[in-house]
Amino acid sequence: QVCLVESGGGLAQAGGSLRLSCAASGGTFSNYAVGWFRQAPGKEREFVAAISWSGGSTYYADSVKGRFTISRDNANNTVYLRMNSLKPEDTAVYYCAARAVKITTMVNDYDNWGQGTQVTVSS
Numbered sequence: 166q167v168c169l170v171e172s173g174g175g176l177a178q179a180g181g182s183l184r185l186s187c188a189a190s191g192g193t194f195s196n197y198a199v200g201w202f203r204q205a206p207g208k209e210r211e212f213v214a215a216i217s218w219s220g221g222s223t224y225y226a227d228s229v230k231g232r233f234t235i236s237r238d239n240a241n242n243t244v245y246l247r248m249n250s251l252k253p254e255d256t257a258v259y260y261c262a263a264r265a266v267k268i269t270t271m272v273n274d275y276d277n278w279g280q281g282t283q284v285t286v287s288s
């Protein structure tokens with residue numbers, strides 16, 4: 166098991182940028198694939214981006230492709246989500262999640278979750 170803590174959320178204007186961080190502790194972080202998910206009020210949690218344990222593979226939801234970039238620093242047990250060209254529809258609570266070894270895009274495949282960080286984009 167690994168403990169995850171997100172940070173970096175806040176308020177941004179449309180067209181602006183934020184960088185989220187997901188810090189891990191309590192496990193061998195380099196053994197885990199990590200995903201970012203988000204949940205807006207009244208909506209289901211949805212996939213945003215994922216990165217393999219080595220960082221060699223990344224997946225993105227179509228809605229964020231070309232605007233968001235996921236990366237990781239295994240030496241510092243941290244995964245990042247750089248969000249550029251933000252839109253009001255990006256407003257949500259963003260969660261990072263980890264699972265052993267294999268990267269996937271499915272919410273139910275992840276069994277370690279952070280508490281979430283709020284991102285609000287104003288128009």
